[in-house]
Amino acid sequence: PAPSRPRRLAVLGATGSIGVSSLRVAAEHPDKYAVAALAGATNVTLLAEQAAAFRPPVLAVLTDERADALRKLLPAGYAPDILVGPEGYAALAALPEADVVVSAIVGAAGLLPTLAAVAAGKVVALANKESLVLAGDLIRETARRTGAVILPVDSEHNALFQALGGAGLPDLALVERLVLTASGGPFRTRQTDELAAVTPAMALNHPTWAMGPKISVDSATLMNKGLEVIEACRLYGLPVSMVDVVVHPQSIVHSLAQLHDGSLLAHLGPPDMRVAIAYCLGYPERLPLAVPRVDLVTLGSLTFEAPRHDAFPCLGLARDALAAGASHTVVLNAANEVAVALFLQGSLPFMGIASAIADALAAHAGEALPDADSIMDLDARARRRALETAKRA
Ligand code: NAD
Ligand code: MG
Structure with missing residues (x-):
């Protein structure tokens, strides 16, 4: 041919x-x-x-x-x-x-x-x-x-897409739950009271992934994983109760799907976004790729632990917003974008990010969002409000 x-x-x-x-x-x-x-x-x-x-x-x-x-x-x-x-x-x-x-x-x-x-x-x-x-x-x-x-x-969702066999996720009826892995970010092992004083430079220093500044801060607060829980539910039409998060500091297992027979289907690979990108660009073909290979013996062990909700309240805020409704996730995202920008400028402390989002969600009553214009309008209003609230604080 x-x-x-x-x-x-x-x-x-x-x-x-x-x-x-x-x-x-x-x-x-x-x-x-x-x-x-x-x-x-x-x-x-x-x-x-x-x-x-x-x-x-x-x-x-x-x-x-x-x-x-x-x-x-x-x-x-x-x-x-x-x-x-x-x-x-x-x-x-x-x-x-x-x-x-x-x-x-x-x-x-x-x-x-x-x-x-x-x-x-x-x-x-x-x-x-x-x-x-x-x-x-x-x-x-x-x-x-x-x-x-x-x-x-996104590596987690790409992992699930690969593990479950592609576009329509034909095996979704067999899926009991999805397990998104999280690196835990640069502050995974910090005491909760130490987090008040962390700087933007410390937050940008991610242990396993090299990424843009906004998603790096999101990884440090675990809001990135919160956004990804929402992303998974929206991609596949699943309730939030079917998506779990587990902290896996080595970033080798990129996510797992638990099936109704107890099987866990996972995707493993190096923490390099080119793997996920190449899979999407070539789909359904797989092209060879010159990324570093994972050496399991050198790694020695892969570990898993529960996320610390006391230190990283953003993950729970995202789950709550998802359960509350579509407009709540718009407000969550807008408040987060404003708060992360303020944190990066040095005008909001690290834990102020979660407080700003909690405050924005508490003030939001919910509204219908029939089209893209109404979504962008709510996004703009939520940003203005988050900025004004931060200035008063
Ligand atoms: P980045 O900050 O490195 O790059 C952002 C890009 O968006 C730049 O090209 C910038 O010029 C452009 N941009 C910024 N504001 C814009 C605007 N108002 N209009 C048009 N373009 C604008 O970010 P990134 O890390 O590459 O992340 C990009 C997206 O991918 C984010 O949504 C992030 O959550 C997602 N993502 C990133 C990674 C990663 O490893 N970096 C992994 C998973 C998902
Ligand atoms: Mg991701």
Whole structure:
């Protein structure tokens, strides 16, 4: 048979941790992948380097100023279209020239481009877990209507997807519960009273994964695992009671599914996001990948322990929000994004993140969210409120 043409990728958040890893996977198989479009926000130097290497016909950045700066950095004779702002990202996500959209913008800013990709019926390699936390039902319904395929990049969900055999998770009826593994983050063994004084630099120093700043802080508070419990329930339509969390500091077992005969199906691998990304980009094919191999004898042991809810209340807050309803998870996410940004600026203590979220949830009565506009509106209101409350504190 004739060799198939390369799969064309559009990468949102190309300049971030997941974006860079995605392009490393694509570069390893130039015969299999071509890059149709790259979107970044502010780092035009890196975006220009990536664009020069892959020559996509379409780029996107956050502002007109950045677009001008980017254009000046591109090599002579290469003049791609440069789209701008949220509308530009959404247009890029729906480009007819793209087969697979990597959704790797951080935070709620990833929702509208993710929805645009799903509405356009794309294969979506979804790293932006916040979009499922904000609008999981809408994304699932839209995908059902358009035939879009959502492939989870998040390592835990990717592990479950691999363990359970792919797209429709055909064995879901056999699943008793899902067990998400958590590294425990940099403060896993700290005394609870020591956490008051931890700094952003300490929170950013993750023991097993190298990631962007927001998700690194989320890992330190365990909010990342809370968002992932919501992500799992929204991806597979499961109640929160079916998703457990276990702390596994070595980050080798990436999650497990417990079946109704007592079997545990797990996925193991190195703590390198390229494994999950490559699985999504190649799906259903598996391409070889040059990542470090796990040496079990060197590791010696894999350990598991319960999460410490006293020290890390964010995990419980996320479970409560999920049980309370869809609008509560929007408020949870908005308060968390505001609080994490304040913590990174040095204007909120570490434990203030959980308090800010608890406060936001306590003040929220619940509301109907029929569409993306109402979700983005609640997101904006919850952010304003969280910011005002933090200023008064
Ligand atoms: P990052 O901070 O390294 O990169 C974020 C990317 O988003 C950058 O390209 C940035 O330019 C872009 N961006 C930021 N704000 C934007 C905006 N307003 N509009 C458009 N683009 C914007 O983050 P990351 O670690 O790569 O994480 C990206 C997403 O993937 C997050 O949702 C995160 O939870 C998820 N994720 C990351 C990892 C990981 O290992 N890094 C693992 C699992 C899931
Ligand atoms: Mg994860």
